[in-house]
Amino acid sequence: MLDFIKYSRFKFRDYRKPCVPKGPNFSSAKTYKYRLQGSAISFKAPKQIHLFRPNSEQFTSNWKDDDLRDLKITEIDTFNDSWASSTILTRKYALFGPWFTGELARADLFLAAICPAKEPKNLNFLHPRAFETAISGYLTADYGCMKSEDGSADFKGPLGWEPIRGFPVPAARFSVESECWDSRNILFCFPVSSNRILMFHFSFDQSAAGTFEEVDAIISPEPAQNLIENIINSIEFSPSPELEKELAELRKTCPDLSVSKDFPPLKWPATVDETGLNIVELNAERRKALAG
Amino acid sequence: MFANKGVKQNIVIAGKSAGKVVTITPQAEPVYNEIRNLAKQGNYWAQITVNALHQLTSGRLHQDNIFIKPGPVHRGGEEEFVMILPGCKVTVEKQSKDTFKVVYFEADAGYAELQGSKATAGIFNAKHSKSKWTAKKSSDGEIRKDEGRLVAICDSRYSDQNIAATTIAPGVAASHYSPEVGERDLRKTGFDFHLTPGLGRIGGLTKLKDAIKPYDNTKIHQSAILLARSMYKARKIKNVSWIAERGGSAILTQALKILADQGKTLPGHNVFLFDPKTSQTKVIENAHRLKMNVGRKISRVSTFNITGVMGSASASVYRLRHEKGYKIGQTVGDAAQLGALLGTGAGLATSVAGVAGINIGAIAGGVGVAGAAAVPAIGAFLKALSQAKPYIKNMKSIGDAAMAVTESVSPRIHNKIKSKF
Numbered sequence: 001m002l003d004f005i006k007y008s009r010f011k012f013r014d015y016r017k018p019c020v021p022k023g024p025n026f027s028s029a030k031t032y033k034y035r036l037q038g039s040a041i042s043f044k045a046p047k048q049i050h051l052f053r054p055n056s057e058q059f060t061s062n063w064k065d066d067d068l069r070d071l072k073i074t075e076i077d078t079f080n081d082s083w084a085s086s087t088i089l090t091r092k093y094a095l096f097g098p099w100f101t102g103e104l105a106r107a108d109l110f111l112a113a114i115c116p117a118k119e120p121k122n123l124n125f126l127h128p129r130a131f132e133t134a135i136s137g138y139l140t141a142d143y144g145c146m147k148s149e150d151g152s153a154d155f156k157g158p159l160g161w162e163p164i165r166g167f168p169v170p171a172a173r174f175s176v177e178s179e180c181w182d183s184r185n186i187l188f189c190f191p192v193s194s195n196r197i198l199m200f201h202f203s204f205d206q207s208a209a210g211t212f213e214e215v216d217a218i219i220s221p222e223p224a225q226n227l228i229e230n231i232i233n234s235i236e237f238s239p240s241p242e243l244e245k246e247l248a249e250l251r252k253t254c255p256d257l258s259v260s261k262d263f264p265p266l267k268w269p270a271t272v273d274e275t276g277l278n279i280v281e282l283n284a285e286r287r288k289a290l291a292g
Numbered sequence: 293m294f295a296n297k298g299v300k301q302n303i304v305i306a307g308k309s310a311g312k313v314v315t316i317t318p319q320a321e322p323v324y325n326e327i328r329n330l331a332k333q334g335n336y337w338a339q340i341t342v343n344a345l346h347q348l349t350s351g352r353l354h355q356d357n358i359f360i361k362p363g364p365v366h367r368g369g370e371e372e373f374v375m376i377l378p379g380c381k382v383t384v385e386k387q388s389k390d391t392f393k394v395v396y397f398e399a400d401a402g403y404a405e406l407q408g409s410k411a412t413a414g415i416f417n418a419k420h421s422k423s424k425w426t427a428k429k430s431s432d433g434e435i436r437k438d439e440g441r442l443v444a445i446c447d448s449r450y451s452d453q454n455i456a457a458t459t460i461a462p463g464v465a466a467s468h469y470s471p472e473v474g475e476r477d478l479r480k481t482g483f484d485f486h487l488t489p490g491l492g493r494i495g496g497l498t499k500l501k502d503a504i505k506p507y508d509n510t511k512i513h514q515s516a517i518l519l520a521r522s523m524y525k526a527r528k529i530k531n532v533s534w535i536a537e538r539g540g541s542a543i544l545t546q547a548l549k550i551l552a553d554q555g556k557t558l559p560g561h562n563v564f565l566f567d568p569k570t571s572q573t574k575v576i577e578n579a580h581r582l583k584m585n586v587g588r589k590i591s592r593v594s595t596f597n598i599t600g601v602m603g604s605a606s607a608s609v610y611r612l613r614h615e616k617g618y619k620i621g622q623t624v625g626d627a628a629q630l631g632a633l634l635g636t637g638a639g640l641a642t643s644v645a646g647v648a649g650i651n652i653g654a655i656a657g658g659v660g661v662a663g664a665a666a667v668p669a670i671g672a673f674l675k676a677l678s679q680a681k682p683y684i685k686n687m688k689s690i691g692d693a694a695m696a697v698t699e700s701v702s703p704r705i706h707n708k709i710k711s712k713f
Contacts, residue, residue, distance in 0.1 A: 014451075054462070074479070076421055092424070110423060149430075149431050182428075203422075203424075207451050210411075
C-alpha cells in the first residue's frame with residue numbers, strides 16, 4: 001500500500017545491490033480503442049504522469065477513427081527515409097527502485113502504423129509472405145543498417161520469432177537487441193489492411209553497465225517485461241467487413257494465413273533499396289559503387 | 293643449481309638511444325606490459341597511457357601540466373609525482389641523474405572490460421527515433437565524421453547514457469538552433485556527447501572550488517584526457533561545435549588546457565558554453581590558444597546560475613583585453629544583456645511578491661465588498677472581477693516569471709510549454 005512512498009521517483013542515494021524496480025500498475029490501465037481504416041483495435045495501457053522527467057511527452061492521438069493516410073518520415077529514423085509512419089500513441093514508463101534510489105529502469109511503448117515511404121503498388125501485406133518481406137525490410141531499414149566502426153552489425157534480430165495463433169490476420173512478435181546501444185526492443189506487428197502494418201514497438205532498458213546478463217543481475221528486467229507482456233496480451237483486433245471480405249478472398253489462394261514458424265535472424269549489416277522492401281547486402285552495394 | 297640470478301635490474305622502457313631514460317621497477321613491469329599489449333591491440337585509452345610514459349623521454353614536464361601532481365621531494369633531489377591517466381595512476385620518480393623511474397603502476401583492473409560499456413567516460417553517439425533518444429558508445433572514442441557536428445560535453449551527474457542524451461538534447465538544441473526550431477533539426481542529425489558517468493555535479497555554488505579552479509579537480513582528469521584525444525582526432529573535421537553543458541565546462545577546460553599545452557590547434561572548431569558552472573575565462577583563454585572560434589556569444593546563462601552570471605562579467609572583461617574584435621561596444625552590449633538577465637531575476641522576485649500581495653488584497657477586498665453591500669452572488673463575482681483587474685494586468689509578468697523559472701529548473705518542460713504557443 002505504501003508502494004508509492006517506497007518506490008518513488010526521488011533519488012537521494014545510489015544503489016548498487018540487486019533489486020526489483022516497480023513500474024506503473026497494470027490493473028488500473030485504461031482501455032484504448034481506435035478504429036483504423038474501419039477495423040477496430042483495442043488494448044490496455046497504463047499512463048504514468050511525469051512532471052520533471054526529460055523527454056517524456058506521451059502522445060495520444062485524439063483521432064479515434066483514422067484512415068492512416070497521413071504518414072511522416074520524421075518519427076522513425078530509417079535508412080534513406082525509406083519507411084514512413086503515422087504515430088497513434090506513445091507511452092513512457094519509468095520504473096523506480098526502492099527507498100529513494102530513483103529511476104532505475106524504463107519501458108517505452110511506441111504504437112504506429114508503418115508503410116514504405118514509396119507505397120508499393122501490388123503488394124498485399126495481408127498475405128503472410130508479403131508481410132514477412134515487409135517486416136524484414138523494415139527491420140533492416142531501421143536496425144540492420146547500423147554498424148560499428150569495425151563493420152559488425154549493432155543489432156541482432158529478429159530474435160524469438162513467435163507467430164500469433166488465433167489472430168484474424170497474420171501476426172508475429174519478436175525482439176531486436178543491441179548491447180552497444182543498450183537497447184532491447186519487443187515488437188508486435190500485424191497488417192491492419194493491405195497497405196498498412198501496425199507496429200507495437202516496446203523497448204526497455206535499465207540503468208546499469210555491462211552485458212544484458214550483468215545488467216539483469218543487478219536490476220531485474222521482469223517488471224518491465226511483465227508490463228510489456230500485459231499490454232501485448234490485451235491487444236484485440238476485429239477486422240472491418242471490408243477487411244473480412246478481403247481476407248476471405250485471400251484464403252482462396254492461400255488457405256493458411258499464419259506467418260512462418262521460424263524466422264532466423266537476418267544477415268546484418270545491410271541496407272534496403274529505394275522501395276524499402278528489398279535487402280541490399282553491404283558488399284553488393286559497395287561492389288556496385290565501385291563498378292559504377 | 294646455484295645460478296646467481298642477482299637483483300633484478302630496472303627495465304628500460306623508453307629513451308634507450310636518445311632523450312632521458314625511463315625505467316620501470318620489476319614490480320610494476322607486468323602491469324605496464326599488460327597495458328602495452330592492450331595498446332598494441334588498438335585500445336585507444338591504453339595508447340594514451342603508453343605514449344604519456346614514453347613522452348617522459350623528452351623531459352617536458354612543465355609545471356602547468358595539469359595531469360601531473362607533484363609529490364614530496366626526497367633527499368638527494370629525487371622528486372616523486374603522480375600521473376593520472378585513463379584507467380591508471382602512475383607514480384614516477386625523477387631521479388638525481390635526470391632519469392625517470394616508474395615506481396608504482398596502479399591500474400584499474402576492470403577498466404579494460406568496462407571501457408566498452410557506459411560505466412567509463414567516452415564519446416557517445418545519440419540518435420532520435422520513435423520519440424526517444426538513445427545513445428551508443430563510440431568504440432574508437434571518436435566523434436562522427438560529419439561536417440558541423442555538434443558535440444556536447446556533459447556534466448557528470450547522469451548515471452546513464454540514455455538519460456544523459458534525453459536531458460541534454462534541449463540544451464544542445466538551444467545552444468545551436470533558434471528557439472523556434474527547437475529540437476527539430478537536432479533530432480534529424482543526432483549529436484555526439486562526451487559523458488563522464490557517476491561523479492555527481494561539477495562546479496556551481498555548492499562546489500565553488502571547482503567553479504573557480506576547474507584545473508584542480510583531479511577526479512575528472514581521466515575524462516578530460518579522453519576528451520582531449522577525441523578533440524585532437526576530430527581536428528580535421530570542419531566546423532565542429534563543442535558545447536559544454538553545465539558542469540561539463542570543467543572537463544572542457546581541462547581538455548582544452550591539455551591540448552593547448554601540447555601546442556596543438558583546432559582552427560575552425562567552435563566552442564560554446566550552455567549554463568556553465570565553472571570559470572568561463574579559462575575556457576576562452578585556452579580556446580584562444582587553440583585558435584578556436586569563440587563566437588560573439590560564448591555562453592548562455594540562466595538567471596539562477598550564480599556562478600555563470602558572475603563568470604559572464606569577468607569573461608567579458610577578459611575578452612575586451614585579449615580579443616581584437618571585442619571592443620567596448622560589445623562589452624557594453626554584454627553588460628546590458630547581463631543586466632537584463634539580472635533584471636529578470638529581480639523582476640521575477642518582485643513580481644512573485646507583488647502578485648502574492650495583490651492576490652490577497654483582491655480577495656480580501658472582494659469578500660469585504662460582498663459582505664458589506666450584500667449584493668447577489670453574481671454581483672459579488674463581477675465586483676471581485678473588477679477588483680482583480682491589477683491581477684490580470686500582472687498576468688504577463690507572472691507568465692514570464694514562471695517561464696524563466698521553468699527554463700532554468702526544467703528546460704524540457706519549458707520547451708514543451710513553449711511549443712504550445
